[in-house]
Amino acid sequence: MQYLSTRGQAAQKSFTQILLGGLMEDGGLALPLAYPTLTAAELTAMRGMNYRELAFAVLSKFADDIPAADLQALVDKTYTAAVYCNGRPDSNAEDITPLREIEPGLFLQELSNGPTLAFKDMAMQMLGNLFEYALGKSGETLNILGATSGDTGSSAEYAMRGKRGVKVFMLSPYGKMSAFQTAQMFSLQDPNIFNLAVRGVFDDAQDIVKAVSNDLAFKGKHRIGTVNSINWARVVSQVVYYFKGYFAATKSNSEQVDFSVPSGNFGNICAGHIARMMGLPIRKLILATNENDVLDEFFRSGVYRPRGSAETHQTSSPSMDISKASNFERFVFDLVGRDPAVVRELWAAVDKGGAFDLSNTPYFPRIEEFGFVSGRSSHADRIATIRRVWEKHQLMIDTHTADGLKVGLEHREAGAALVVLETALPTKFEETIVEALGQKPWRPAAFANIEALPQRSTVVDVDVQQVKDFIVANT
C-alpha cells in the first residue's frame, strides 16, 4: 500500500514511512492511493472475529510493509481486556469497545474504557506500540512534543510511558485543566514523560509547539515528532471499532447501521468514512458538533469557514472546542473526486485564514452519496440529554456523548440501527454532570484517589527558548 498526499505534489510513501511524520512535504495529508475494499466473503468472515482479529484484518490492509507476525503481535499486545478495563461495572472488557443497547435499535458504543477514559486511547495505545516497534528496528529515538488542553496529552503520555526510544514533552496551560485531567498527567512518574505547565492559555502552548517545529534545524537535531490527530496510524486504528460496532448491532451483513459521532478535528468520523469506503454497510455518518459548529455549517451549507481563537467558544464539551478541523482535508479530497489541484486551490484560501464555498459546485450534492449528515448541540441540550438518559435508563453519559446522542436522535430513521459513539466517561467532566444530575458521576475504581497522588511538572513562561532549553537538557 502506497500513500499519496491530498495536495498531490509529495512523493508516495509506505505506511512505516509516514508513521513518524506529520504533514506530507507539500503540506497535504497522507491517504492510501486507493481504499482497500472487502469482498462479501471477507465481511462474512469478519463477523465472527474478536477485536484483535478484526484489528489485524483491517490494519494489515493498510500497513502491509510490517511483517504479518509482527503486526499481529503489536495488535495482540494493544487490544487486551487489561488495557480497556475501566468501563462501567457491567461492561465486558473482553469486547474492548462493548456495545450497550439503550432501547431497541439504539446503541452506545463504549470507546472510553482505556487508560485515560477517552476514545483517543483506542488509537494512541496502538501508536505507542507502533512507535516503539519502528524505532527499535531503525535504532533511532524520538522526542514527542505536544500541547494539550486535556484529553490528548494524557492519552499520549499513557501510551508512550515506559516505551523504549521515546520521550514525551507535553505542554499544558498552567492551572487551566480540570483537577482530574491534571492529576492524570502530572501523577505519572515515568522518567520518559515530561509535563511542562505553561504560564498562559492553550493557544500559547500550541504556538510554542509550532515555533519549535518550524525551527527545522532544531527539529532535526533533537528528533522532534508529534502525535497529533492528523497522524495516519491514529486515523486507521480507529477504523476497527466501526467494524466491531457494526457487527455487534446487526444480525447479518444485509442490514445497515447509522453512526453518530461527536466531532472536533474530524479524526473519529474520518475513520467511519474510511470504513464505509471499504464496504462496511454504514448508511449514515451523523456528525455532531457543539457550539463550535464549523463542520455542521459545512455539511448544511457547503461553506467551510474555520474560525480564529477569538471566535472559538469555551464549552462544556471542551474536547470539541475546535474551529479548524485538521483531518477535514482528507474527506474533501474524496469529495472533489481525489483531484489534488482542487484541494490545493481550496486550502490556498484556508491556509491564509479564509474560507471556501462548495454550494454551487457539483461536489456539494455528493455529500449525500458519502452518507454525511450533521447537527449541533448546545449546553442546554447537553444538560437535558444527560438528564433524560439518566431518568429513563439510569445511565450516566458524558457531555460529548450527549452531543452525539442529541444530534443522532434528530437524524434517526427506521430501517437502520443507530450507534452513538461514547467518546469519554462522565467522571472526566464531573462539574457538568453535577449541574445536570445534582450528584457526582461514578468513577472507575482505579481512579478513586487520583487527585491525591504526588504530582510532577515544571512550570515555564510563554517562552520558546525556555522550552527548547528544557528539551536539550533532558535528551
Ligand SMILES: *Cc1c(COP(=O)(O)O)cnc(C)c1O
Ligand atoms: C477528541 C475528542 C472528540 C473529538 O474527536 P475528533 O476526532 O477530534 O473529531 C470528541 N470527544 C472527546 C471526549 C474527545 O476527547
